[in-house]
Amino acid sequence: MANVHDSAGYEQGRSDGFNKGKQDGFVKGFEDAKAMLDNPPLNDISLKWREHHCAEQFAPHFGTSVVLNDQKMECLKETSKSAIWKLEVLAYKQASPIILKIFKPPIIDEKLTELNMYRKVSSILPDLMPTIYLILEGMNGDDVWAFMEYVPQVKGQVIFTPDHFDQIIPSLAKLHALTYNDNFYNKSDVFEDWLPRYESEAVSAERMKHHEKTLEYLDKAMDHPEFKQRLSSSYNDLKRILKKGPIYFPELIQAGKSITHNDLQTPNMGCHNIAEPNWNIKFLDWEGARFSPCWFDMFNLVGVFFAYRKDWRADEDLVIERCANLYAAEMLKYGISFDGSPVQLYKKAYLERVLERSLYHQLLWAVDGTKPAHLLDEYVEKIKVWGKELGLY
Known part of the structure; x- marks a missing residue:
């Protein structure tokens, strides 16, 4: 009889342990999922931002180093030639939208013209072009990343006549x-x-x-x-x-x-x-x-x-x-x-x-x-x- 009770107790204990472990695993998985939603893994933009110390390089334009809001990024447009992202940075606790334009290789013809306008001419025409904050070469191979001022398009702000x-x-x-x-x-x-x-x-x-x-x-x-x-x-x-x-x-x-x-x-x-x-x-x-x-x-x-x-x-x-x-x-x-x-x-x-x-x-x-x-x-x-x-x- 002792062996029967011992066997039943063992099975009950194993069952209880399994259910407890299952419940704990569910709770832990839920907590991990919630933590991931609250703090998702950094994407490529966030990682490159940190790798290249962009926050410090933005300081001359904002009067202080800035913080990239990793949770607020929107891809506005992407083609085989380029991608345009709307990002947000924080400076003195104030949020400011910025634009990241990613030029994909090969960098020739019109893309080279546009890039050189940003590299060389924006300082000559400061009131007529977006402020260029930073240009990074050789990203993810031969991509070029241009961070610039966000200027709302006329389209969408008025019914144009x-x-x-x-x-x-x-x-x-x-x-x-x-x-x-x-x-x-x-x-x-x-x-x-x-x-x-x-x-x-x-x-x-x-x-x-x-x-x-x-x-x-x-x-x-x-x-x-x-x-x-x-x-x-x-x-x-x-x-x-x-x-x-x-x-x-x-x-x-x-x-x-x-x-x-x-x-x-x-x-x-x-x-x-x-x-x-x-x-x-x-x-x-x-x-x-x-x-x-x-x-x-x-x-x-x-x-x-x-x-x-x-x-x-x-x-x-x-x-x-x-x-x-x-x-x-x-x-x-x-x-x-x-x-x-x-x-x-x-x-x-x-x-x-x-x-x-x-x-x-x-x-x-x-x-x-x-x-x-x-x-x-x-x-x-x-x-x-x-x-x-x-x-x-």
């Missing part, structure tokens, strides 16, 4: 004036050979290639019934005009060159004080930066807006007159004056950019079917009307 051009043009004129002609050449050591220049051999060769391709794809488009119908009434005029290229208005070069941004959409313009009467615009995303005729950016700002916004077309002529004259007046504040009508300079810049590049892309997309050629009719109409007004045919 042509009236808002008046808030942007003063900052655009300041950008152009600070890098206009001799102001650029006097700092040639800063720009060296990395910033594409409109009259350089490489850019001129690219322009000639686009010119030849435009003529080629204009003929190819005429082999497509849909596009033949859309182009037939303008085909002969387009051929005559294109044969005058690829430089259609040399007076744009004579009017002066500056650093141009070339992609002036509302996501690429930031502003901290949008509630105030006068905006302090900072331009974002500089991969398209060039040294080119300054009036090109007025096409990039105003012309592209109206090309896509049919709902505002009825106001286009009045807005162009207002904006072209405002731009000329703002440039005059810096001692820069233009010969001739500002409105005509704007129209020439519009046609030059369309004829040397934009028309080619519309024809290419039309023929190959890679994208919808939404702007083809708008561009052809502008070439027809303004081309006649400006003496192209």
Whole structure:
């Protein structure tokens, strides 16, 4: 009988021990899971931040070393070329958002242009570019990490209308004036050979290639019934005009060159004080930066807006007159004056950019079917009307 009781007690004890261990394990697992939620493992950004002592390197900008909030990180955008993160740092117990842009290898062409704008030009244009806090090379192989000021995009802060051009043009004129002609050449050591220049051999060769391709794809488009119908009434005029290229208005070069941004959409313009009467615009995303005729950016700002916004077309002529004259007046504040009508300079810049590049892309997309050629009719109409007004045919 003693053996039976001993055996039953053993089994009961083993069962109790198993259940107790199971319960303890559950409690410990729950506690560990909660601790992990409260203090998750550091991600790659947090680890690299500590490894490279970034907190101390931020001190000159914030007046003290900062603390990275490891719990507040948001990936805003990621492509095969780059990733953009919104982070948060604490300085004097105050939280400040910052941007981390990760450039993925290979670092060539547009990415190199944008990186060099951050490396070398942000100090020349401090009020017009985000403050660059720190650039780290060779991260995770050949990645380059650029930490910079967070500037809220204009997009999302306002419902954008042509009236808002008046808030942007003063900052655009300041950008152009600070890098206009001799102001650029006097700092040639800063720009060296990395910033594409409109009259350089490489850019001129690219322009000639686009010119030849435009003529080629204009003929190819005429082999497509849909596009033949859309182009037939303008085909002969387009051929005559294109044969005058690829430089259609040399007076744009004579009017002066500056650093141009070339992609002036509302996501690429930031502003901290949008509630105030006068905006302090900072331009974002500089991969398209060039040294080119300054009036090109007025096409990039105003012309592209109206090309896509049919709902505002009825106001286009009045807005162009207002904006072209405002731009000329703002440039005059810096001692820069233009010969001739500002409105005509704007129209020439519009046609030059369309004829040397934009028309080619519309024809290419039309023929190959890679994208919808939404702007083809708008561009052809502008070439027809303004081309006649400006003496192209």
